[in-house]
Amino acid sequence: MRIDRIIADTPAPAEALFPKWRGREPLEPHRAEVEQRLAARFPQLSDHATDAAFDRFEAAHPAAPVHRYNQVPAKAAAQVAMLPTQVRAAWVCALMLRHMARFDAAFAATGLPDEFALHYVDQFHRILDSIDSEPEFAALESDTFLKDLWLTRLVMIPAFAQMWWPRSGLSARTTLKAGPRAIAYVFLECGGRDRFLEGHTHDPVARAYWNAPGWAEALRLAALALPALPQVRGAFGSAWFYDPAVLEITPRISFTQDLQAGQGALRIRVGSDADAIANATRTSATRRERYRDGSYLPTDYAFIWSRKRLIARYGA
Structure with missing residues (x-):
């Protein structure tokens, strides 16, 4: 076989x-x-x-x-x-x-x-x-x-810290709201807002793979998969842990940002809602306390990778 x-x-x-x-x-x-x-x-x-x-x-x-x-x-x-x-x-x-x-x-x-x-x-x-x-x-x-x-x-494509869903698209509203830089990156650099790989954390494997090596592998495997997916324009993920404010509160998960910020991906602000608040405060007493005292508002951000930049950075 x-x-x-x-x-x-x-x-x-x-x-x-x-x-x-x-x-x-x-x-x-x-x-x-x-x-x-x-x-x-x-x-x-x-x-x-x-x-x-x-x-x-x-x-x-x-x-x-x-x-x-x-x-x-x-x-x-x-x-x-x-x-x-x-x-x-x-x-x-x-x-x-x-x-x-x-x-x-x-x-x-x-x-x-x-x-x-x-x-x-x-x-x-x-x-x-x-x-x-x-x-x-x-x-x-x-x-x-x-x-x-x-x-x-x-x-769904397995990639350790992330599962890549290859049939996703970027929100037009979120892209336009993010401003000219985001619009240029999505429509000129990426060539449009669909289709993309969208990263998802999968709870059953998070304990083993949601760490710095698991995230590095997730990005490498996304780049490795793209030649087999010619219709896919790039990759993105949206989460509370992409918020720059999280680096000061929970620095141990900085790898989720360090592997993408300044590496070729574009970061945009998505916004805060009940899901962002629940997700950010569910597993951390420190984040819960900071949210309750008003010094932290959990907010979703997105990292967007064009196909070309993701392959250039992690395809080797």
Whole structure:
């Protein structure tokens, strides 16, 4: 199999950087074992987990050129809702297992460099552990689960500190509000405001990969992926931790900015809202206290990379 060759022969910096990385572990034995245990745990599953049913779901849930990964079409959601309650989560787990079983041919069709196969395998082992231990995690209402579903569909791209969603676009309102420099960068440097890689933090891997090496790898892998994605104009991410004010409050996460500010990316202010405040204050007593005393207002900023500049900086 091609994936077996990739696992055996492809160099990957992750081996030296992340001791718990599992990209070289054989995938199929693990997948087959989990599939058998899932079937035994849910005897009714075989009545519903058919190729025809999976194909209907896939047809109802296509990957449109630009859309949000967490928007599930009503027809696809209705198909799952019609299943018996006790097998819904298991059915979606079985769908992901089918995607993994077809990984070899599906990955070849992506055109991505071989190294990405290793990173998908790393993620698949984690997802298989979740299916085995708690299949109920597979809920279409869960943002975390939907990232995993798109990983198994080989649309979301794994990159350690970030998952890259290649079907995103920049907000026209945010771009225009940011002023002439942002407008020139987006429309002249990038060539337009869609399509872009959009970076997302994925909670299940944050403990292992949300660090300086994980962020450096995220940017390198974004640049590495771009030749296989000729329609993508660049990459961007929007978050409270891109706010310059955070450097004084939480300097230990300065790498999220240092790897981008002054490196070729453009930073723009997005604004403050309830989500920015909740995200910034959820895990830090210091940020919560600074927000409460009025000395800090959590505010989202975005870093935008043109395709050319990202490849020039991290493509080597």
